[in-house]
Amino acid sequence: MEYAIAALDIGKTNKKLVVYTPDLEPVHTSRQSVPCITQNGLEVEDTASLRSWLVDALSCAASHYPVRAIAVAAHGATFACLGQDGRLAFPVLSYTNEPGEDFHRAFFDRYGPASELQARTATLELPALINLAQGIEYARGRFPDEMRRASAILFYPQYFGYLLTGRVAAELTYAGSHTYLWDFGATRWSELARQMGVDQLLPLHPGQPWDVLGTLSAEMAEATGLSREVMVTLGIHDSNASLLPYLLRTTDDFVLNSTGTWCVAMHNETEVRFAPDEIGAAVYYNITAFGNPLKSANLMAGLEYDSFARCFTELFSVLPQSAYDPELYRRVVAEKRCFVLPGIVANSGQYPRSRAAVFIDGNRIEFEQLGASPDQFASIDAEQLYAALNLSLAIQTRVALTRAGLRPGTAVFTEGGFRNNEAYLALLTALLPGNPSYITSLDEATAFGAAITAKVAYERIAPSAVTGLYDIETRLVPETRLDGIEEYATMFDRLARSGS
Numbered sequence: 243m244e245y246a247i248a249a250l251d252i253g254k255t256n257k258k259l260v261v262y263t264p265d266l267e268p269v270h271t272s273r274q275s276v277p278c279i280t281q282n283g284l285e286v287e288d289t290a291s292l293r294s295w296l297v298d299a300l301s302c303a304a305s306h307y308p309v310r311a312i313a314v315a316a317h318g319a320t321f322a323c324l325g326q327d328g329r330l331a332f333p334v335l336s337y338t339n340e341p342g343e344d345f346h347r348a349f350f351d352r353y354g355p356a357s358e359l360q361a362r363t364a365t366l367e368l369p370a371l372i373n374l375a376q377g378i379e380y381a382r383g384r385f386p387d388e389m390r391r392a393s394a395i396l397f398y399p400q401y402f403g404y405l406l407t408g409r410v411a412a413e414l415t416y417a418g419s420h421t422y423l424w425d426f427g428a429t430r431w432s433e434l435a436r437q438m439g440v441d442q443l444l445p446l447h448p449g450q451p452w453d454v455l456g457t458l459s460a461e462m463a464e465a466t467g468l469s470r471e472v473m474v475t476l477g478i479h480d481s482n483a484s485l486l487p488y489l490l491r492t493t494d495d496f497v498l499n500s501t502g503t504w505c506v507a508m509h510n511e512t513e514v515r516f517a518p519d520e521i522g523a524a525v526y527y528n529i530t531a532f533g534n535p536l537k538s539a540n541l542m543a544g545l546e547y548d549s550f551a552r553c554f555t556e557l558f559s560v561l562p563q564s565a566y567d568p569e570l571y572r573r574v575v576a577e578k579r580c581f582v583l584p585g586i587v588a589n590s591g592q593y594p595r596s597r598a599a600v601f602i603d604g605n606r607i608e609f610e611q612l613g614a615s616p617d618q619f620a621s622i623d624a625e626q627l628y629a630a631l632n633l634s635l636a637i638q639t640r641v642a643l644t645r646a647g648l649r650p651g652t653a654v655f656t657e658g659g660f661r662n663n664e665a666y667l668a669l670l671t672a673l674l675p676g677n678p679s680y681i682t683s684l685d686e687a688t689a690f691g692a693a694i695t696a697k698v699a700y701e702r703i704a705p706s707a708v709t710g711l712y713d714i715e716t717r718l719v720p721e722t723r724l725d726g727i728e729e730y731a732t733m734f735d736r737l738a739r740s741g742s
Contacts, residue, residue: 245310245700248303249693250296250402251480251686252316257292259299260689261307266697266711268686270307272299278336284384286333287320293405300466309468313451313475313696314402315483315688318419319372322401323381323443324394324410331388332381334401337371341380349376353422353434357521363432364514364527364535365420369587375422378440395443399477400455406474407456412448415482418529426514426527426535451478451486451531452698452705475699478531481506483691486531487684488655490694490709497648499639501658503544507639509647511535517645524591525645531695531705539642541584541591543635544659549586549598550631553612558624564632566668566722567625574629575726579603580622582634583738592641595741600627629665636669637731643674650676655716657682672724673731683715 243263251258255277261270274295278285303309319337322330346367350356353375356367371377374397382389396404397416404410417424417431423440425432431441453476463470478486481500485508488498497509514527514535528536551562574580584591585598586609598609607618619627643654654677660666661681671679684690690712698705 243308246303246307247693247696247700248300248309248312249689249696250312250314251483251689251692252292252314252398252402253480253688254317257295258686258689259296259303260686260693261303261309262690262693262697264697264701266690266693266708268690270303271686272302274299278338281333284333285336285339287336289322289330289334296402296405297462297465300468304467309472311473311475311696311700312406313692313699314399314477315480315692316398316402316477317480318398318416319374319377320398321374321377322396322398322404323389323392324396324404325388325391326393328393328408331392332385334398335371335377335381337377339380340370341376345380346376349379353437359422359434360521360526361516363422363424363434364418364426365422366524366526367589368420369590373420373422375434375438375440378438392443395440399479403455403474403477406458406462408459409456410445411455411476412445413451413453413476413478414448414529414533415451415479415531416477417448418527419479419482420526420528424529426529449476450533451476451482451695454699473696473700475695478692478695479528480688481508482528482531482536483689483695484657484687485536486691486694487687487712487714489530489532490705491712491714492653494653495649495651496653496655497643497646499643499654499656501543501656501660503542504540505543505639505642505658505660506538506540507642507646507648509537509652511537511647520645523594523645524642537645537647539592539645541638541642542587543638546584546586546598547631547635549609550582551628553609554624554627554631556613557616557619558627560624563625563628564663564665566665567629568724570625570629571633571665571669571724572726574626574633575724575730578730578733580626580630581734581737582627582631583734584634584638585609592638592645593738596738597741600630601737632663632665632669633730634734635660636666636673637734639670640673640731648674648677652677654679655682656680657684657687667719668722669724669727671719672722672727675721675723679719679721680716681719
């Protein structure tokens with residue numbers, strides 16, 4: 243082949259390197275699990291193991307393929323701080339570190355209420371250190387001397403770019419990913435970033451994912467066997483990489499429903515705007531690879547499903563039911579006896595006031611008490627509970643899709659794990675009769691999106707030039723009619739909003 247592209251997909255635990263041909267066909271994949279490690283009571287990214295894996299994976303690719311371009315996609319909420327010597331000033335903190343309520347309270351006391359910051363920076367309040375500005379503030383308290391002597395802060399994709407090239411840069415999709423650091427209206431670092439002094443440690447003008455960062459450093463070229471002429475792009479936030487193939491391929495209006503532990507609804511917009519009931523809920527904006535606002539709304543549907551299903555399985559010794567039984571769902575919806583309410587993770591999702599519980603015949607059973615007394619479930623069976631769980635997730639998804647920008651006629655593309663839940667998909671069509679619903683399949687979507695940016699950069703072409711090289715497999719989900727589902731959804735909404 244004329245040349246090959248190496249696309250790095252740096253997930254939270256699982257890392258991949260996928261080699262693509264110029265026609266964006268995958269020909270080789272290297273995978274490695276690199277979990278966090280603990281140092282001095284903190285969860286940190288194992289950057290030493292990561293660098294070792296990176297060198298080995300690129301060396302393997304170099305021995306078989308003419309790699310000429312590299313792109314990196316990486317998970318969010320993570321940064322690396324460089325000292326004056328160009329090395330890490332302190333370990334790369336995992337966003338899973340929980341600093342405690344006192345820290346969060348002090349952060350918002352100092353920089354403004356969470357609702358104001360959401361309106362100003364399009365960032366919602368998230369737990370632990372998932373807001374990147376909070377991660378930097380926490381590091382300032384744990385590593386004050388190192389932060390004072392810092393020479394640069396790198397977002398995570400650009401940290402890997404730095405390992406490859408020795409060059410420092412920033413990029414828009416990561417800058418705008420629930421960081422509190424980007425002003426969407428003024429298209430510059432936010433007032434909070436200036437208050438923190440972070441703007442002094444970040445490049446003045448973040449670029450786009452297909453901009454060229456540089457070529458391989460002499461050290462990395464020698465370590466991998468690759469040419470020093472191998473080009474490295476700026477990198478991209480992982481969910482934006484997954485979205486890019488859809489943005490390029492689909493001209494009609496659509497919302498991408500990306501499902502898994504986190505389910506994220508994403509819709510391309512022209513401006514940043516919040517409805518009153520979206521402030522305080524899990525609604526925020528990212529930035530697409532093209533620099534446009536990407537309205538997003540999320541919920542931890544995968545976690546909710548797994549947590550409740552585990553309890554129901556223990557209670558009834560019946561495995562989760564994902565098949566759609568029309569008669570069962572007609573009965574559950576008509577009777578309105580049973581509801582599964584969200585809130586496994588407090589203050590998250592589309593109903594931040596809701597607390598996880600099962601509501602049966604007017605009686606509320608807190609999630610923590612589900613296994614305490616099986617007699618509480620004497621009037622209900624496992625199938626009804628699983629049906630209520632799927633209804634709960636479908637209703638929450640509709641709220642997220644609507645808040646992300648779903649309009650009459652907007653198509654819904656569902657990718658990820660919930661593609662395999664027949665009941666969830668059927669219920670979503672019943673809740674959205676005016677919106678065509680599809681399940682999609684795109685292998686290694688994150689790596690594929692990153693590879694597109696490398697091809698665009700290497701060949702110096704417009705992103706639209708790649709659209710004829712690939713297809714996204716789609717299958718229309720048949721529309722389901724379920725009388726009474728709107729009344730059921732209204733009662734669910736009232737219970738979830740009440741917080742009790």
